[in-house]
Amino acid sequence: MKFEIARDRLLDGLSDVMKAVSSKAAIPILTGIKLDVDEEGLHLTGSDSDITIQTFIPAEENGEQLIRTSQSGSIVLQAKYFNEIVRKLPTNDIEIEVSGHLQTHIRSGKSEFHLIGSDAEDYPQLPEIDDDRHFAIPADLLKSIIRETVFAVSASESRPILTGVHWQVQEGELVCVATDSHRLARRKTRLENAPEDDYSVVIPGKSLQELNKILGDSNEPVGITMSNKQVLFRAGHVLFYSRLLEGNYPDTSRLIPSEYKTDIYVNGKTLLQSIDRASLLAREERNNVVRFTADGSNVVEISSNSPEIGKVEEQVETASVEGEELKISFSAKYMMDALRAIEGQDIVIRFTGAMRPFILKSAEDDTLLQLILPVRTY
C-alpha cells in the first residue's frame, strides 16, 4: 500500500470515524482505524462493535486530485496515535506507505513516522443490511428529531430497552419515543416517500447522540435502512451503522392523559430561566425539586426551599391560565430538558392534577410532546 493524500481531508475523515472508536474496545483491533485504499479513493473505518462508521475520501473531487494511489492495499493503525500524528504533521502533503511486516511509514516534510500496523484481514466485516427496507429524512430534520427525544432515554441499565429510542414507522409516519419511566419525549414526523412496510426498532441513545455529532445542518437526505439487528444511516460519503436493542419496547401510549384540568400558556424561555434559578438552591437535594403554583390568576409562582441554604420564590407572567388551581412539584432538570427540547417561544403545559403526569408542547404544533411525572411533596 502506498498513497499520497492532503492532510486536511484525511483529518476530516478521521474526525468522523474516530467517534466510533473507544479506547476500551473489547476486541484489541477495534482500538485501530482501518484504511483501504485503491485508485477510487480511501475508505476509513472505525468501530466499537455497537457503532461502526465508515467514510470515503474520493481520489478526485470537482476536478481536484485528493489522493494519488501508487499501490492499493489495507492496514489497521492505532487510532489514537494515527490521528494525533496526522494532526501535527508539518505540511499538508502526506505520504503513507506500508512495507513488509505491517511496517507503516508516514512522511510529511522532513518528518517520518514508522508505525507498527495490524493486519486488515483481522478487522471485523461491516454488518450486512438488505437495501429493500429504506426511507430518507433531511439531515437537519433528523438532527431535530434526535435532539428532541434522545435526552429522555434511561441512563440506567436496569431496563436496557429504555436506554434506546423507539422508532416506529406506520401509515407514512415516523413516531420516536424515549422514556426513562419518569418522563417521556415523543416526536411524530410525516414521511415523504414512506416505505410500505411497518417498522419498529429500538436504537441505542448513545448511537443517536454520536450520529447527531456527525450529521451536518444541511437538508441533504439521509438514507435510513433497517434490518432486524442493525440500522444504517447513509449521509453523503459517510455510512453509520448501529446495532439495535433487542426486546419489546413498552406500550407508552396509556401514559399520556386523555383529559386535562389546567392549561397554562406561557413563554418557554422565560419559564426555563425561572426554573433554572429556582433549581440553584435545590441541586444539593435528592431530586432537584421545584414547586409550581397556579392560583387562578395569570401569574404562576416557581419556588424551592433548601432548609440548610435558603429559599427562592419567583413570579412568572403567563399568557393565560385556564381551568383549576394547582400546586405541583417536579424535577427541575426534567422540566428544563423538556423546555429546551421544545425550544419554541409559546408553549402550553397541560395538567390533570398534582399527582398525575403532565405534558408540555408548542402552542402551535402537536408534533412534539414532552411528558413529566410529578414528585409527591404535599
Next chain:
Amino acid sequence: MKFEIARDRLLDGLSDVMKAVSSKAAIPILTGIKLDVDEEGLHLTGSDSDITIQTFIPAEENGEQLIRTSQSGSIVLQAKYFNEIVRKLPTNDIEIEVSGHLQTHIRSGKSEFHLIGSDAEDYPQLPEIDDDRHFAIPADLLKSIIRETVFAVSASESRPILTGVHWQVQEGELVCVATDSHRLARRKTRLENAPEDDYSVVIPGKSLQELNKILGDSNEPVGITMSNKQVLFRAGHVLFYSRLLEGNYPDTSRLIPSEYKTDIYVNGKTLLQSIDRASLLAREERNNVVRFTADGSNVVEISSNSPEIGKVEEQVETASVEGEELKISFSAKYMMDALRAIEGQDIVIRFTGAMRPFILKSAEDDTLLQLILPVRTY
C-alpha cells in the same frame, strides 16, 4: 445592610475573589465571600488562608452611580450559591438586604432569593503588611515574569520550598528562579525605583498562577509589598495577598554551566513543533524522552522510539551549529515548556556534553534562561 448594585459590576468583582475560594476550605467560613458595604462602596473578600483576594467596587465611578447604599453592614455568603445566583438573576438591578438573624434577601425583577449568611465578625482579618518595603512592576511585565518561571516549580511536596518561585531583589534587579531539580527557569528584571533594601522571598507557584489570571494585560503598575510571611500585590482596586514559603531556597547558581562545548542557533517555534511530534510516540514511556543529535552539519535530528508502537525521525534546519558533535536525550515535556516560555523566534541552546545540564535562551537577550538536565539513555 441594604444596597442596590449593578449585576455586571458585582459579577466582575466576584470573578476576581472567587479565585481564592476553595470548596475544600479548612475553615468552614472560608467557603463564603465577605461583603462589606458602606457609602464609599462594596468590598468583596475571598480567601483559602494561603491566598486572600479583596476587591473594591466604588459607589460612584466616572460620574456613574454603581452602588446605592441605604444601610451599611457586612455579611458572609456561601460563595458557590451567591455567585451562581447573581449570574442568573433576571435583570441588571440587584438589591441585597440583610434582615435579622443573618437572613439575606437578594432581589431582582420578580425573583427573590433568601440565603442564610454567616456573621462577618467570624471571618479572618486581612494579613497585616508594613507598607515601607515596596516596589512596582507594570502588570504586563509581571505576567511575563510569572509565565516564564512558574511552570518550572516542583509539583511534588517532597521538598516544599521548591513548590515556590524564589524572588530576590538586589542591586536594583529582581531575579526570579524556579526549579523542580530536573530543570530550572531564571528571569532577571531591572527595576525602576528599586527599593534600597534587599529582599529574598519564596512565593508559592499556585499563588502566582492565580495572580496571573487576575492581572490585566495593561502596563498599569502593580504595587508589590513584602513582609516576612506575606506578599501583597496591589493592582487597581484589587488586593492580592499570598503567604510565603518558609525555609531557605537552595543556591542554584552553581547548577548553571560556566562554559559550553556546542552552541546551536535555531528557530524556537520550528524546534518546538518538531519536539511535539517526536513526543507523540514517547508519551506512554516513563520519561517522555526524545533524542537530539547534532553531527556537525547545520541539520539536527530529533527522534524517539517506542518499541511497542513505532518510531519517528525528523531533521530540523538550524541557523548554525558551533562546536562539538553531540548526542543527547531529554524530556520532551521540559523542552517544550522551556521553548514556550522563551517564545522568541531565534534561540540558542548551549550544551556542555551529553551528561551535563544545558541551557536555552533567546539569541538576542540574556534576561531569561532555561536549564534542563538531560536523561541518560546512551
